[in-house]
Amino acid sequence: MTLFDRLKADAPEVWTSYVDHPFVRKLGQGDLPLDAFKHYLVQDYLFLIQFARAYALAIYKSPDTGDMYQALEGVKAILDVELNLHLELCREWGLDRTAIETAPEMTQTMAYTRFVLEAGMAGDLLDLQVALAPCILGYAEIGRTLADRHGDGLHANPYRRWIDEYSGEAYTRVAAGFLAWIDQTADIYLTENRYPRLLKLFGKASALEADFWQMGLNYPGKR
Numbered sequence: 001m002t003l004f005d006r007l008k009a010d011a012p013e014v015w016t017s018y019v020d021h022p023f024v025r026k027l028g029q030g031d032l033p034l035d036a037f038k039h040y041l042v043q044d045y046l047f048l049i050q051f052a053r054a055y056a057l058a059i060y061k062s063p064d065t066g067d068m069y070q071a072l073e074g075v076k077a078i079l080d081v082e083l084n085l086h087l088e089l090c091r092e093w094g095l096d097r098t099a100i101e102t103a104p105e106m107t108q109t110m111a112y113t114r115f116v117l118e119a120g121m122a123g124d125l126l127d128l129q130v131a132l133a134p135c136i137l138g139y140a141e142i143g144r145t146l147a148d149r150h151g152d153g154l155h156a157n158p159y160r161r162w163i164d165e166y167s168g169e170a171y172t173r174v175a176a177g178f179l180a181w182i183d184q185t186a187d188i189y190l191t192e193n194r195y196p197r198l199l200k201l202f203g204k205a206s207a208l209e210a211d212f213w214q215m216g217l218n219y220p221g222k223r
């Protein structure tokens, strides 16, 4: 069993509240209000800037160059791929990079990103990887589930581009690399004494992911 599977199995409720959140269901069904998606996506861009920093911190926390290259893959996946998807979608709504980057950061964005950065600064590479795991691995699971569940109907879904991205080959490859990497670190650093603390980090990060979806649903101007 991978460390990720063990963590999920020990935190089933919070994990489901994240990967099966009403925002995710609506995204898959294509009936999510566009204003909810826009609000989410702008905040997600701000979120990703902080997450790129968290992967950069993982380079700093890396015990060897193999880990450094793996962490670098995370930085590149965010800066070269994910942020571009966000910019492309925002452009269609008339929002450019400056408009997005000067948007006020919501409390939920701050809470989640600063939690992960703090976990990484206070701990070692394994702490940081566990705090990052719900982000990278959760979206791969969500993308795959939505693509499987809604497969044929996706051509009519306004959020197809997003679903294609997170169920696509490139994101799946980065997530698989992360999954192998965290197990490799766990082989060296995981002890049973340490596990409860890691489970706490994982549960908290998953809960903050669920809060992030909820922030999207509670978009400004919602009646």
Ligand SMILES: Cc1ncc(CN)c(N)n1
Pocket: 044, 047, 048, 082, 134, 135, 136, 139, 209, 212
């Ligand atoms: C909030 C959040 N969590 C995860 C991901 C996927 N990297 C994301 N873009 N945004």
